[in-house]
Amino acid sequence: MNSFELFHDCVKDISLSPVFQSMDKFVQHGDISTMEHTICVAYCAFNLARKKGLDYRTTARGALLHDLYLYDWHIKDFKKRPPLTHGFTHPAKAAENAKKYFNISDAEYKIIRNHMWPLTIFHIPPTKEALTVSLADKHCAWRETMGTYDNSPLRKEIKKYISFIQSDN
Numbered sequence: 001m002n003s004f005e006l007f008h009d010c011v012k013d014i015s016l017s018p019v020f021q022s023m024d025k026f027v028q029h030g031d032i033s034t035m036e037h038t039i040c041v042a043y044c045a046f047n048l049a050r051k052k053g054l055d056y057r058t059t060a061r062g063a064l065l066h067d068l069y070l071y072d073w074h075i076k077d078f079k080k081r082p083p084l085t086h087g088f089t090h091p092a093k094a095a096e097n098a099k100k101y102f103n104i105s106d107a108e109y110k111i112i113r114n115h116m117w118p119l120t121i122f123h124i125p126p127t128k129e130a131l132t133v134s135l136a137d138k139h140c141a142w143r144e145t146m147g148t149y150d151n152s153p154l155r156k157e158i159k160k161y162i163s164f165i166q167s168d169n
């Protein structure tokens, strides 16, 4: 089993679901959707967790759901616009949606709820897995913003996984 096959085995109930794939229509950065961003974070966190001997299944699952807030935070329509406090409020919304749509563990919930630390100052990642996802999120967001992700081999791999999960439905 290669790395992506093992990753898929850990998260397939999430990645193949319509609610997860609905994030493909929300913009994260530039031409990168929130779905692509969450897969990037989940795959990077999963690999880091495997290297460090952590619970890579929980890490991948929590990471894949960490931004399941289900709206476009760039939206210009004032009535539909999410609160200006999006950075502070979206972890709670994502955690609530993750519970509503998926069968998640307490450890996975904690990953989602605490991923924005230190912005959400009182929500400190309580486990190594949660800290790994919080760091992977910042790493991926930085690469997406600075453009170093755009034409990278990592993005090619992520795109291949997206084609795979979209063709499976």
Ligand SMILES: [Fe+2]
Pocket: 066, 067, 090, 091, 115, 116
């Ligand atoms: Fe987030």
Ligand SMILES: [Fe+2]
Pocket: 037, 041, 066, 067, 137
């Ligand atoms: Fe994120």
